[in-house]
Amino acid sequence: HILYLPSLVISATKILQKKKLWKKKNSNVKKHHAIILPLPLQGHINPAVNLSLKLASSKNFTITFLTFEFLHQDLTRAHPYIDTHIDIFSQEKQGPNGVDIRYRVFSDGLPLKFDRTGKLDEYLEWYMSGGMFDQVEKEIEEVVLKSNPKVDVLIIDTFYPWASKIAKKFGLRLASFWTEPALVFNLYHHVHLLKLHGHLDCSDTRKDPIDYIPGVQSIKQHDLMSYLQDKDVSTNMHKLIFQAYQDVRKADYVLCNTVQELESDTISALQALMPFYAIGPIFPPVSPDKAVPTSLWTESSCLEWLGSMPNGSILYVSFGSLANFSKDDVTEIAYGLIESNVDFVWVLRPRTVLHEADHLLPVGFEEVVRGRGIVVPWTNQIAVLSHPAIGGFLTHCGWNSVLESVWYKIPMLCFPIFTDQFTNRKLVVDDWKVGINFGNGQPLKRMEIASQIKRFMSKENGDELRENIDVVRKILGNALEDEGSSSKNIDLFIEQLI
Incomplete structure (x- = not known):
C-alpha cells in the first residue's frame, strides 16, 4: 500500500491545485443574469430546467426561470410534496453551494381551467394574437427593472415568434434555445427553398429526394417534419412555426441540444449563417431520484417490478407527452x-x-399479461431507461427520448407520430443505425406489431444495434468532457456575452 501513497498524494495535490485555479479563474468571471422561458410543453421544460442548472451551478450565472401558472399547477398536482408556494429549484438553492435560480410563476392571460390541449387551435389564436406576448412582456419588464445582478441575456424557446421584439425592447442579448436536432432547425430555416423547388405548398408537391439544402446531403419527403409534409400550410400551427423562423434570424445566438460530431455537416452549414452552438446532450446534473421535479403528471414507479426481471429482457413502450392515438391504435x-x-x-x-374516457385497454388485458407486463400512466423515464432490465425502447422518437435512449445504450424501435419525430427517426435508423423502423407508415395491425417486437428484441438483432449505440454513446460522453465540443461551445457562447 505504501507503494501507491506517493501517487495518491500527487493526485490529491493536483485536485486541490485545480480547485484553487478554478476558484481564482471564476472569481474574475463576469456574473451573467439570464431569463429563461421554455415552451409550455414537457419536452421543452425538461431541457430548459437542466440548462438552467448547468449555467447556475458551473458557469457563474444567475437564472430567473419563468413558468406559467397552469404549468405550475400541474407540477404541484403531480408532486404533492411540493408546496404550491415553493419553487421546483428549492432543494438546489439550499446550502453553501446552492445555485442562484429564481423561480417566477405568472399567468399566460387565460383562465387556469382553459383546456389548452383539447382547444389547441383556440390556444394558438391567443398565442398568435398577442395575448400571451403582453403577459410575457409585462413579466420580463418587472424582472429587468427589479433584478440584481442586472439581466443581460434572454434565453427563450425558438417557438416564441416575438422573442426578438422583447429582447430589443429591454436591451437584452437574445439566445434562441432549440430543443430538437440541428437537422430539424436547418430544414425549417430553409422552408423558402422547399417552396421554391416545389417540395412544399404546391398543388402538385414533388416526391423526389431533397438534395439542395445546405448541410444536408439528401433527405426524402417522408423524413421531413410532419408540418412540412402537410398539404395545407395555412393553419395556425404553420403560421406560428414560419413566424418563429423569421424571428430567430434576429437572434444573437442559437443554443441547440445536440452534439457537433453527430450532425457536423448540418451544424457547419448553420454556423456559416449564424452563431449556432451545439451544447448537448442537456441532462439532469444529478441522479434521477434527486432530479428537479419537472413532470406534469404523477409518476408511477415500476422499479421494484423491473428488479425482479432478467437483464435486457424488458421492452419499454412510451410515446411521449404529447402524441395522441385513436382507440383502435391502442387496442x-x-x-x-x-x-x-x-x-x-x-x-x-x-x-x-x-x-375519450379511461378504460382504453381491451377488457381483460391486464389479467392476460399479469406477471410479464405492466401498464403505468406515467413514469420517470430516465430511471426506467437506466435500469439493467430494459432491453429495448418502442418510442415515438421525441428528441429527449432519443438522446436518453442513446445515453443509456438502449436500442430503439421507432414509431414517429408527428412534428420532428419523422426527422429524428431518420437520424436514429438511417444515419446512426441505433434503431429500426416500426409500422413503416402503415395502419397498425396486431400480428405485424407482434412480429416486429419479437424481431427487435431478439439477441441477434440487439447485438448489432448495441455495437452501433456504443459508438454514438461515446460521442455524447466525449462532448461533455472538459475539452469536449459541447463544453467548449457553451464556454464560447458565454465568452461572446461579454
Missing part, C-alpha cells in the same frame, strides 16, 4: 404486445386518446 398495440410474448412496461399517458 392493436395491446394485442400486439400480448401476441409477442415479450415482457414490457407500457406508459399509457392520460389523454393518449383525446376526448
